Amino acid sequence: MTMADAVFLLCAVTSLACAVLLLRGYAQSRVRLLLWSSLCFAGLAVNNALLVLDKMVFPSRDLLLFRNVSGFLALALLVYGLVWDSE
Structure with a gap:
């Protein structure tokens, strides 16, 4: 495992x-921005997990399209929450 692989794994775990x-904060306070932020970070965790799969598990396969789509959807959820669900 290289240093880059360790960073990829740590990014996935952190997100x-x-x-x-x-x-958990949303469950306690019911502030909807926390919900949209948690969904965004869940999507970013999927994005980082796909990066780990792409670089470490399946180095001969190209998962760039799936990584880009998951990152776009994650950020689109956050933008939706910020723009249309703000008070």
């Missing part, structure tokens, strides 16, 4: 931890 903490 998943952020999603869980934000979702």
